[in-house]
Every structure is written in structure tokens, then in C-alpha cells.
Amino acid sequence: MQIGYARTSTTDQEAGLEAQERDLTAAGCAKLFAERVSSVAKRARLDAALDFVREGDTLTVTKPDRLARSVSDLLAIVARLEAKGVALRVLSMGGAEVDTRTPTGRLMLTMLGAVAEFERALILERQREGIAKAKAEGRYKGRAPTAQAKRPDVVKLIAEGVRPTEIAKRLGIGRASVYRVLAGTKDQATAA
Incomplete structure (x- = not known):
């Protein structure tokens, strides 16, 4: 059985969640787990999906960053799935799919996870630089309490x-x- 997991970080990303659910359904997922939560927060629906899957099932996501916050988190999730005899399938890889049932798929997933983590680090670095510049120019007020x-x-x-x-x-x-x-x-x- 294919089980889908979809996640967005905020309620403002409703269209993104709907697109993920549509793609997962089109890929043949019989059951979907979806949530609107930051990747650093507790992801109750992900935990529910990981508890739900059984040996022979495949957990399907659209992109690795929808599933994990870092390479180590991704590998921990994959290890948890493999311990249950469950494969991971990632749909959105430029037309190709990654499937952890093959050695090549596991290698690709690790590399893609590393790239996603690197990209996230760059975004945070640019954000910190922008905030520092705005503070120096007296334009940064921070979040309203x-x-x-x-x-x-x-x-x-x-x-x-x-x-x-x-x-x-x-x-x-x-x-x-x-x-x-x-x-x-x-x-x-x-x-x-």
C-alpha cells in the first residue's frame, strides 16, 4: 500500500498543501497524512504515518524537504521505515523518482537531502545578513509582540x-x- 505524507510550514501555504495532496493521490496513495506545521515543531501527522505503515508499504512524499529537516533527520526516518520493511518514494526529482528499495535510490536520497539542507542553510544565512543590514540602517523593528x-x-x-x-x-x-x-x-x- 502507498501512504502519502504532505506538509507545509504555515497556513498561508494552503495551495502548496493541496498540490502535494493532489500529486500524492495521482501517484496512487491510498491514504494521506497531511499537516501544517514547521519542520522543527512536533509533526504529529508524520508520527501517525510512520506508525501506520506496515511491512511492504511505501511512504510517498513529493519532496525530501516536506519530510525531513536535515540529512540526519531524513536518514533517521529512512532507518525507521527500513526497520519496518517500508520503502520511501520521493516524487519531485526533476521528472525522476527516488525509491529507497534500491542502493541507487538510497544514495540519491542522501545526496538530495544534503543539497536541501545546504540550501536551507544558505537561506538562513541570507536572512541573518538582511536583518543585520536592516538593523544597521535603523529599519529593523523585529516581530511585533x-x-x-x-x-x-x-x-x-x-x-x-x-x-x-x-x-x-x-x-x-x-x-x-x-x-x-x-x-x-x-x-x-x-x-x-
């Missing part, structure tokens, strides 16, 4: 008697952020 923007909501919910853990859940912020907002509110009150 999410919790501080929700200060009025936090204060309102506290006044209603809602506990900080519940506030964090309702507003989609961390519990520590709720406490920081509250501490900032108390500081402002004592300064006035």
Missing part, C-alpha cells in the same frame, strides 16, 4: 475572573505572556 497587542483582552478576562491558563488558551498566547502582561499592567498602575 503578540501578547502585548492582546493586553486589553487579557485585562478584561482577568477582571471577569478567568484564570491565566484559560486566558492563554482562549487568546492563543503563552501562559507566561499572560503573566508578563499582568506584571506590566501592575507596573503602569503603580507608576500612575
Whole structure:
């Protein structure tokens, strides 16, 4: 049985996820596992797919970077699959496919994983350089603090008697952020 796995990093990439699902279905995948999560976060649907596959199955992905965050991560996933007697198939390789059932396929997958990891490192390096340049020019402000923007909501919910853990859940912020907002509110009150 062919099982497909699709992943995008953000909800803004809905079209990318749909394209992956379409390609995996066209490739013959009978079951799909899809998620919207960064590769560095816990990937619950990937874990579910890896638990689901059985001996003789093939886990299929469109590209290696949809599956793994690094070469070592990729090789660990391949080792986990091989221990279960499961092959890995990668579709989008410039018209060619990579299949880990062959020695050539395993070699190609390792090389492609290394190239993808190198490409990601270059992107991060360019991003850091851009941020450093923007800071030097006084144009970089960083990410807007999410919790501080929700200060009025936090204060309102506290006044209603809602506990900080519940506030964090309702507003989609961390519990520590709720406490920081509250501490900032108390500081402002004592300064006035």
C-alpha cells in the first residue's frame, strides 16, 4: 500500500498543501497524512504515518524537504521505515523518482537531502545578513509582540475572573505572556 505524507510550514501555504495532496493521490496513495506545521515543531501527522505503515508499504512524499529537516533527520526516518520493511518514494526529482528499495535510490536520497539542507542553510544565512543590514540602517523593528497587542483582552478576562491558563488558551498566547502582561499592567498602575 502507498501512504502519502504532505506538509507545509504555515497556513498561508494552503495551495502548496493541496498540490502535494493532489500529486500524492495521482501517484496512487491510498491514504494521506497531511499537516501544517514547521519542520522543527512536533509533526504529529508524520508520527501517525510512520506508525501506520506496515511491512511492504511505501511512504510517498513529493519532496525530501516536506519530510525531513536535515540529512540526519531524513536518514533517521529512512532507518525507521527500513526497520519496518517500508520503502520511501520521493516524487519531485526533476521528472525522476527516488525509491529507497534500491542502493541507487538510497544514495540519491542522501545526496538530495544534503543539497536541501545546504540550501536551507544558505537561506538562513541570507536572512541573518538582511536583518543585520536592516538593523544597521535603523529599519529593523523585529516581530511585533503578540501578547502585548492582546493586553486589553487579557485585562478584561482577568477582571471577569478567568484564570491565566484559560486566558492563554482562549487568546492563543503563552501562559507566561499572560503573566508578563499582568506584571506590566501592575507596573503602569503603580507608576500612575
